[in-house]
Amino acid sequence: MQKPKYKRVVLKLSGEALAGDQGYGISHEIINSIAKQVVEVVKLGVEVAIVVGGGNIWRGVAGSARGMDRATADYMGMLATVINALALQDALEKLGIETRVMSAIEMKEIAEPYIRRRAIRHLEKGRVVIFAAGTGNPYFSTDTAAALRSAEIEAEVILMAKKVDGVYDSDPLKNPNAKKFTDLEYIEVLNKGLGVMDSTATSLCMDNKIPIIVFDLTKNGNILRAVMGEEIGTYVGR
Template sequence: MTDGSDSETKPAYKRVMLKISGEALMGSQQFGLHPPTVQRIANEIKKVHDLGVEICLVIGGGNIFRGLQGSAQGMERATADYMGMLATVMNALGMQSALEDLGIFTRVISAIPMDQICEPYIRRRAVRHLEKGRVCVFAAGTGNPYFTTDTAATLRASEMDCEVIFKGTQVDGIYDSDPKTNPDAKRYERVTYDEVLQKNLKVMDASAIALARDNALPIVVFSLDEPNGLVGVLNGKGRYTVVEPS
């Protein structure tokens, strides 16, 4: 990669999917949305948007409700998953507000129709929003229970013809064990889809990895906590792990 000014005028990708966990929006809290954290992430997205990159966004709902946990506590699984989908809509609206405060036109597009607060998912309309420079925040997962927001992000990225999925996490890549508990954990620079599945590396669930593999869609795992982390990985800088074909 050449010097920063060159790379900023010529970003490596034209259209990208950014997947953010709901937990990333909590900041130091134990639950819910932390507005300063949401605003910080929105500022990161703006820096990429200002480069002319078309941005799709999927946010999880784990900071409000996680379907699997509800199911484990005795709640019927499909009902718990639908509750989790509604949590993602709340997060999407919060991010929309933060982005529009920065002057970025944003559309929340839900897989579950709720016309008074967001648009229903219509692929051609969503593509047109991207072409007009709007950020599209896809909410409510796939609209079906038993599928995670990781799978939803991979599905929408494939439908929108995104060139890459950026997965923002709390660590700077994929490790062979938890770096928070194992100081000797090894970080991978690059890893294949099959290695992720075989080694159970917990990047995304198996359905999402298989879908990305079938569509040759690379996944870049990076830390959202790093200042300018998203712009950095977009330009091939910083610490991250790439999941790609062998």
């Protein structure tokens, strides 16, 4: 049987992806589908860490735009990611996969505090580690958290799971003639403002040479395909 291309990966899930078609909250169908796909990958011996967003519950930027203090709004967003992380942990453990939620904001009753060496040890033992509460700092997105945690745990790739099948030069949902990119360099993403990640996260990946694969989460089996090295979505690197 073909071996996975990557041994240790960070899967970045947006909060919006967890909401499914309902647009808000947590879709049990979506979260169970993600959990089953992660189990497929873990059973191949791949070490999986997950960074989850909170946009299905609360977006700090949106709260700030309505006049709320930006730091307060961002902390609320971080707490939303913890809710998503616990839901994901529950779905994974129901499928028999040991899972640890590690939070950048200490809340010891429900999650472990984030400690780099402990996170790596969990991964080495075959546990799925879910990083919650972003970086623990306001003004930083969960994209930046994914880039930072990937560098810290020495992940080989970031799998950016989205609702679209790659990176386009414009919104494919609004423009039927939008052009899809199969390969991009980090600097192209920054210069063209393509919105794969925010600029802080993209720069962090570029500095640490962490490739990013942007792919469609809604298509079942795509997480496995990405880990196996199949050409899906858009590859950002070099």
